[in-house]
Amino acid sequence: MARATGKAKTAKVSARDAGRSRARLFAAAADEFAARGFAGANVDHIAAAARLNKAMIYYHFPSKAALYSEIIRDMFDAVGRRVHEVAASSLSPEDKVRGFIDAMAREGEARPHFPRMWLREIAEGAGHVDRATLRYAREVIDTLGRIIDEGCRAGRFQPANPVLIQIGIVAPLMVFNATPVLRRKLARAGASGAATISRDDVVAHIQRVTLAVLEGRIA
Amino acid sequence: MARATGKAKTAKVSARDAGRSRARLFAAAADEFAARGFAGANVDHIAAAARLNKAMIYYHFPSKAALYSEIIRDMFDAVGRRVHEVAASSLSPEDKVRGFIDAMAREGEARPHFPRMWLREIAEGAGHVDRATLRYAREVIDTLGRIIDEGCRAGRFQPANPVLIQIGIVAPLMVFNATPVLRRKLARAGASGAATISRDDVVAHIQRVTLAVLEGRIA
DNA sequence: GTCTATAAATAGATAGAC
DNA sequence: GTCTATCTATTTATAGAC
Numbered sequence: 001m002a003r004a005t006g007k008a009k010t011a012k013v014s015a016r017d018a019g020r021s022r023a024r025l026f027a028a029a030a031d032e033f034a035a036r037g038f039a040g041a042n043v044d045h046i047a048a049a050a051r052l053n054k055a056m057i058y059y060h061f062p063s064k065a066a067l068y069s070e071i072i073r074d075m076f077d078a079v080g081r082r083v084h085e086v087a088a089s090s091l092s093p094e095d096k097v098r099g100f101i102d103a104m105a106r107e108g109e110a111r112p113h114f115p116r117m118w119l120r121e122i123a124e125g126a127g128h129v130d131r132a133t134l135r136y137a138r139e140v141i142d143t144l145g146r147i148i149d150e151g152c153r154a155g156r157f158q159p160a161n162p163v164l165i166q167i168g169i170v171a172p173l174m175v176f177n178a179t180p181v182l183r184r185k186l187a188r189a190g191a192s193g194a195a196t197i198s199r200d201d202v203v204a205h206i207q208r209v210t211l212a213v214l215e216g217r218i219a
Numbered sequence: 220m221a222r223a224t225g226k227a228k229t230a231k232v233s234a235r236d237a238g239r240s241r242a243r244l245f246a247a248a249a250d251e252f253a254a255r256g257f258a259g260a261n262v263d264h265i266a267a268a269a270r271l272n273k274a275m276i277y278y279h280f281p282s283k284a285a286l287y288s289e290i291i292r293d294m295f296d297a298v299g300r301r302v303h304e305v306a307a308s309s310l311s312p313e314d315k316v317r318g319f320i321d322a323m324a325r326e327g328e329a330r331p332h333f334p335r336m337w338l339r340e341i342a343e344g345a346g347h348v349d350r351a352t353l354r355y356a357r358e359v360i361d362t363l364g365r366i367i368d369e370g371c372r373a374g375r376f377q378p379a380n381p382v383l384i385q386i387g388i389v390a391p392l393m394v395f396n397a398t399p400v401l402r403r404k405l406a407r408a409g410a411s412g413a414a415t416i417s418r419d420d421v422v423a424h425i426q427r428v429t430l431a432v433l434e435g436r437i438a
Numbered sequence: 439g440t441c442t443a444t445a446a447a448t449a450g451a452t453a454g455a456c
Numbered sequence: 457g458t459c460t461a462t463c464t465a466t467t468t469a470t471a472g473a474c
Contacts, residue, residue: 034342039255056439124254124255125398161416189354191361197383261448271457275457277451283450283451
C-alpha cells in the first residue's frame with residue numbers, strides 16, 4: 001500500500017498505466033476514504049498509493065471534498081443502473097427480488113470501498129451526499145418499491161414498506177461485506193462461526209428471508 | 220450544541236453540573252465522535268460542547284485516542300451486561316431471542332452515539348477496538364449462540380450460525396437507529412415510506428424474522 | 439502531465455497561572 | 457479544577473519549474 005520509501009520514489013509509471021493517472025488517483029482515493037474516512041484520509045497517502053505526487057490530485061480534482069463526492073456519486077450511479085436493469089427485465093417478481101439482492105451484493109464486491117464508505121455516510125447522516133446522489137439512492141428504493149407492487153398486483157406478495165425491506169437487505173449485506181477483517185479478529189478471539197460464513201451463504205439467506213417476508217410467510 | 224459564542228464564554232457551570240466535568244466531556248466526546256468519526260472529531264469542539272476548555276480533556280484523559288477507546292469499551296460493556304441478563308433469565312428460548320433483540324435496540328437508543336460509532340468501527344475493521352472490547356463483543360455473540368443451542372435442545376430451533384443471525388439482527392437495527400437524518404432527507408427527496416417507519420415496527424419485524432429463521436419456517 | 443518547495447491553516451498536546 | 461497562551465506537527469492547497 002504505502003510505497004513511498006527508498007527508491008520507489010523514482011519508479012517510473014508502467015506503460016500500462018501511462019495516461020491513466022486520474023483513474024489511479026480515483027482508485028487509490030476510494031481505498032483510502034474507505035479505510036480512514038473523509039477526515040482521516042490523507043491526500044499524500046492517496047497520491048503515494050497511486051504512485052504520484054500530491055499536486056496531481058489538484059491537477060485532476062478541485063479538492064479533496066470534490067474527489068470524495070465523485071466517488072460516492074459513482075457508487076450510487078452504478079447501483080442504480082444495475083437494479084434498474086433487474087426491474088426492467090421480464091423475470092418473475094420473485095426472481096426480480098433475488099436479482100435485486102444479487103445486484104446489490106455484486107456491486108459491493110466489485111467496489112470494495114462501497115460498503116465501507118456507505119456505512120460511514122450512514123453514520124454521519126449522509127453529510128457528503130449531494131442532491132444528485134440522493135436522487136440515485138431514492139431511485140434504488142423506488143425500484144424495489146415497484147418490484148414489490150408488481151408482486152402484489154400478481155397476488156404473490158403482500159404490501160410492505162420498501163424502506164424497511166431495503167434496510168433488511170442492504171444492512172446485513174454491507175455489514176458482511178465490510179467485516180472480513182473484523183470477523184477474522186472475532187474468530188481469533190474465539191467467536192464460534194465467525195470464520196465459517198461464505199458470501200453465498202449470506203446472499204442466499206437474505207434472498208430467502210426477504211421472499212418469506214414479502215410472501216407473508218413470517219407473521 | 221456549539222455554545223462557544225458571545226457571553227456563553229463566561230457562563231458559569233451550574234450547580235447541578237459542578238464536579239461532573241469528566242462526565243460532561245465523556246458525553247460531548249461521544250456525540251462528536253459519532254458525528255464526525257475519530258479523525259474528524261475536534262478536541263476543541265468537544266470541550267466547548269461540554270462548556271469547558273480543551274486543557275480539561277487532557278486533565279481527565281491521557282489523549283484523544285484514550286477517550287475514544289473508553290467510550291467504545293463502555294458501549295460494549297453495557298450491551299454485554301444486558302444480553303447476559305436476558306440469557307440468564309428463565310424465559311423461553313423464543314422470548315430470550317425477543318429479549319436479546321429488544322436489549323440491543325434499547326441499548327442503541329439509550330446511547331445515541333452507539334450505532335453510529337459502531338458502524339464506523341465496522342467500516343474500518345475495528346481499528347480502535349482493544350482486546351478487552353473484542354472480548355465483550357465475542358461474549359455477545361456467544362450469548363446468542365447459547366440461546367440458540369438451548370432452543371435446539373428443546374427441539375424448537377434449528378441449528379444456525381450465531382454470527383449470521385447476529386448480523387441479521389444488529390445490522391438492520393443499527394442502520395435504522397443511525398439514519399433518522401438520512402431517512403428524513405430521503406423522505407424529502409420523495410422516497411415513499413421513508414418517513415413512516417417507527418422504532419417498534421423495526422424491532423417487531425426483526426423479532427418475527429429472526430424467530431422464523433430459527434424455527435426453520437423460512438426455507 | 440509531473441514534480442519540488444512552500445504557503446497557510448488546523449489541531450493535538452503541554453506549561454504554567456489562578 | 458479550570459483557564460490562557462503557546463509549542464509543534466500535520467496537512468490541505470498552491471506556485472512555479474521542467
